[in-house]
Amino acid sequence: xxxxxxxxxxxxxxxxxxxxxxxxxxxxxxxxxxxxxxxxxxxxxxxxxxxxxxxxxxxxxxxxxxxxxxxxxxxxxxxxxxxxxxxxxxxxxxxxxxxxxxxxxxxxxxxxxxxxxxxxxxxxxxxxxxxxxxxxxxxxxxxxxxxxxxxxxxxxxxxxxxxxxxxxxxxxxxxxxxxxxxxxxxxxxxxxxxxxxxxxxxxxxxxxxxxxxxxxxxxxxxxxxxxxxxxxxxxxxxxxxxxxxxxxxxxxxxxxxxx
Numbered sequence: 001x002x003x004x005x006x007x008x009x010x011x012x013x014x015x016x017x018x019x020x021x022x023x024x025x026x027x028x029x030x031x032x033x034x035x036x037x038x039x040x041x042x043x044x045x046x047x048x049x050x051x052x053x054x055x056x057x058x059x060x061x062x063x064x065x066x067x068x069x070x071x072x073x074x075x076x077x078x079x080x081x082x083x084x085x086x087x088x089x090x091x092x093x094x095x096x097x098x099x100x101x102x103x104x105x106x107x108x109x110x111x112x113x114x115x116x117x118x119x120x121x122x123x124x125x126x127x128x129x130x131x132x133x134x135x136x137x138x139x140x141x142x143x144x145x146x147x148x149x150x151x152x153x154x155x156x157x158x159x160x161x162x163x164x165x166x167x168x169x170x171x172x173x174x175x176x177x178x179x180x181x182x183x184x185x186x187x188x189x190x191x192x193x194x195x196x197x198x199x200x201x202x203x204x205x206x207x208x209x210x211x212x213x214x215x216x217x218x219x220x221x222x223x224x225x226x227x228x229x230x231x232x233x234x235x236x237x238x239x240x241x242x243x244x245x246x247x248x249x250x251x252x253x254x255x256x257x258x259x
Contacts, residue, residue: 024049032153033057039155040146041117042109050102055150065147073100074139103139104132110142116162117142119175 028034028049037048054072055061062068069075073095080087110117117138124134149156165173 028052031057033150036149036153036155037146039149040106040110040142041114041156041158042112043106044109047102047106047109051106051146054096054099054102055146059151059153062147065144068143068147069140071096071099072103072139072143073097074103074136074143076136103143104135107135107138107142110138114158115176116158116165116172119172123172123175 025045028045031052033052033055034048037043037051040048040051043051055068062071066075070092073092075092076089077092078087078089107117107121111121112118120138120141121134124137125131129137145156145161148154162173
């Protein structure tokens, strides 16, 4: 009976969620900025309303793209002092976490459909950046673009940004022109049966590295001879065949040579 009652409650909750989702999609389709966010690569019918809710309808809401980056939590925190010669860069914790989650999903989806975003992410990973850090840095790029689109009320045009990369001599252009068969296709793995790889073969899912063998510790025989066998360290007593008191054990363990 308890299980059936819980199922009935979940059915009612799901109906309410479906009604909310239908109403959100209806209002989003009527909004004047819907076409701007729908033009972004990888943005679905759920990400578009989330981005619109974070940006809003007032173009004067944010003074600059940097303000949005800080609010979304993708821009790091830099601090300086008289003691340190270089500024300290740390993770930004004071932000809207739901906005950061939205940008995390949006940047990852853009990697699957946008060539320059795909190149930016994997180039950052090859340079030692972690998966979250590479997505946050890519989010900085996207927020600069979205902020300009939002202010000018213009949809996304990938040719404009690619031409800007070519004019500035960005290394992303050379990276995109270099064949890297170990990287996945721009399409989402697992959704296209013609892909040559499987989702569990994604390069980000690397097997754990084998632990390195322990380094052998050398015995300082001169120190042991000078200070006496009773002062030997635990690993030295084990190698020399001594017991806890420093006396010679009955079955000495030798490391080679004459006992």
